[in-house]
Amino acid sequence: MDKPRQGFWGLWNTSFGFFGIQIGFALQNANVSRIFQSLGTAEKDLAFLWIAAPLTGLLVQPLIGHYSDRTWGRFGRRRPYFLAGAVLATLALVGMPNAGGLLAAALLLWLLDASLNISMEPFRAFVGDMLPGRQRTAGYAFQTGFIGAGAVLGSLAPMLLTDVFHVANVASPGEVPPSVRYGFYIGAAALFVAVLWTVLTTREYSPEQLAAFAESDGGQAGRRDTVSNDRIGLAPLWIAGGALVVALVGRLGLDKPVYLLGGGLIAFGLARIVSALLVRGGRGNNALSQILADLAAMPATMKRLALVQFFTWSALFIMWIYTTPIVTERVFHARNATSSAFNEGANWVGVLFAVYSGVATLWAFALPPLARAIGRRNTHVLGLVCGAAGFASLLVIRDAWWLMGSMVLVGIAWASILTMPYAILSAALPAEKLGIYMGLFNIFIVLPQLIVSSVMGAVVSHFFPQDVVWTMAIAAGVMGLAALAMLRVENCA
Template sequence: MQGEPNRVTTRQKPQQSFWGLWNVSFGFFGIQLAFGLQNANVSRIFQSLGSSVDNLAFLWIAGPVTGLIVQPLIGHYSDRTWGRFGRRRPYFVAGAVLSALALLGLPQAGVLLLAAGFLWLLDASLNIAMEPFRAFVGDMTPDDQRAKGFALQTWFIGAGAVIGSLLPALFTHLGIANTAPEGQVPDSVRLSFYIGAAAMVLAVAWTAFSVREYSPEEMAAFSGTSHEEAASQPLVYSARGPLWFAAGAVLLGVVGELGLDKQLYVLGGGLVLFGFAQMVLRATQAKGALAEIMSDFAQMPTQMRQLAVAQFFTWTALFILWIYTTPVVTRYAFGAVDTAGAAYNAGADWVGVMFAFYNGVAALAAFLLPVLAKRIGNARTHAACLLGGGAGFLLLLVLRDPWLLLLPMVFVGVAWASILAMPYVILTRVLPPHKFGIYIGVFNVFIVVPQLMVATIMGGVIRSFFPTEPKWTMLVGAVVMAGAALAMLRVREDNSA
């Protein structure tokens, strides 16, 4: 009949073989190896170049700010990229190459400001590579195989992070210098970053050349909605712009009036810009990428909003872990305060071992999560794992023996396995397939904002309440991780498949 839109015949997405799932996720091995190097060594590099402990959080601020901007944009455009090189592949290949360049430059920086610039490039590039990989698993797996897909991705994440975290200690064991003059980075760290750059490119290239992405016609057949129909959906303009703008303005005023930490200007300014953008888009009825991202943000599914609260608390705790474990362990377990001394560098190496250990635990726990989730549900499984992670933070607060510090890493590792898998299993079951990229990018906002808050607030908290006792950051981490577990109990999930 004339005038009736073309109908898309729906068919089932094919099951992936084990090696199909392997190839889809193998690139994440390289991405997480780079993340492992970053998380375990960037604070060490910054301190070696002269940063004080209370300035570490601010120097890490490049990552959250970059992710806040990059991931939604990459998600939006990767949903709409249909070319000869695929849909997601162009993005994670470009991200891998840029990440490798940043890994080569970071330990060579020599100056604190330049090192912070390389960290910014590394975070931006890792975000460009990582976000499409999350959506890639959703693209390539049917609903009933997605938990296995994310579990295998979590295994690669754990394996990559284990190697990335252990590399400096391994090279030290092989006789490569683990100390350096003040203002320089040890050779063991430099060589680790070079190896990470090569691994990043090779692992992502494996996935890029071994997996054929589905065509637009195939994706339309799987979802029952063509790309053209999805793109023609009307935009929704949020009416909450004035509220965000006012909240940011109030925060900026309070910071200025009370003389609070100037790093809070970053957070207040971000809220003002977000609110202003919403108001302009609503007033002008604008079109384009920014308008579509804001529209999708306003139309988030209920489960995504519920998950967002848990993500906020979860990633607040994780960012505390990554920033402050090095100063806590080196000071309390190794008695070191001189960042150029052997004791400090031995303690920093041990932090790499600890991080490798929890990622190894995560790699093993990843395959137990689907079994537990079948019994008690995805949301409750995630809540239990997060509660265990909070217990790990409490143990980091009180334990002093280096070997005993591996015990809290068991709890952190189980939580980390769940963090990497369960929210995405829940999320991809309720998201429209043609918007996997944008919504996973938007979901990253609730990972980035808490990191931004830690980066802008935590330094001031340390200076005000425990300037000589960084161990109390672990208590803060325990409290917010417990809050994340409680928030997960509110999540209502789609338990089908």
């Protein structure tokens, strides 16, 4: 028994909520550095303040995936999480541009990213739930199209409000410009309505129906029960490694954010020990033990894709953090965050992000036929190479309009990043564990972001404090490593 094919409106309704979620992410990505700088943050401290985003995703997405796999009630399996996250994200979007200081802004960024992750994570599994295997490349491409469209609107919002509606684009020191503030309000409304659309227009398959579909839906058939591990294993080494990192921070005078890396290693080692003790005590049926057991039992394809994701998202996070200071300094020759030139440059960053998102929207629909012609793996390698070239071009381009060419290349990569890994991965996962494995897959998206947030401030301060454009050389190199790692994944149509 196979899942029914979805028509145009079925694909539309399944992914439309992502349109609103991506408006929220786009407003965050294009404007958070600007908000922090408006509130008085120095460039070298931006990476640390951004750390809320990856740390939140690292904690939230596996938990949401774990519990959404086990949820079933009147409102379905994934949809309750869509709606809860949308409500919280709406409140955070309204609050963030009104933050009274850096601490409040950082806390609201934490809430915003957590809420967006609560809504976003089940959407990845939702496509796998609702579509037969042969439609999943098209399903994730459709999702990517909405992601791109939402990102265009979110990225352009402040500039459109300024140029079309003449909303002020500058503010007094310590305040966020009205164009940004109203852009966040509009984004909050759009996010809530879009997610509500998907919640109200879709009906999920019951656990019994999913079990009946499992033999022919393109995923791995049959139930794969998680076997909790009662071995402590390498946990002491994780703890020792974390302690060594903490000691080196003080010994070598590294930036304080690097403490977070050491703390993370220690926390993971302690979690392994706690889980093993719970299992030995006959209490292995808990979220921590189950998540760690699923992490250890990842399919081989997922492990190979995880390395690709690690490199890919390291490069992307560097771009999101440093594009604003790079463009405002090199193209608009402005460092003062309260100046008209700086805010004009910051608006142009929104335009550039809209360009790569718009290109991704269009390129997404070229991906299914391209994947059938050259394979899913080779399609993704091509996209990653384009991304590396786009980042590298930022090193030499100083003209605002020519930067759009760089963003075209980044947009091709972005479409592939949001589509191909998930189309490949969904075919390698057991149907009843799509939520948890999609959540665990997100670890290899947010872990590199956490590392970048911890160390890039130190890298910039020590190696190129006067010209942050060299961060793009790092981004290009890391994206190239992602393309090489992708060659280890089996090619399939």
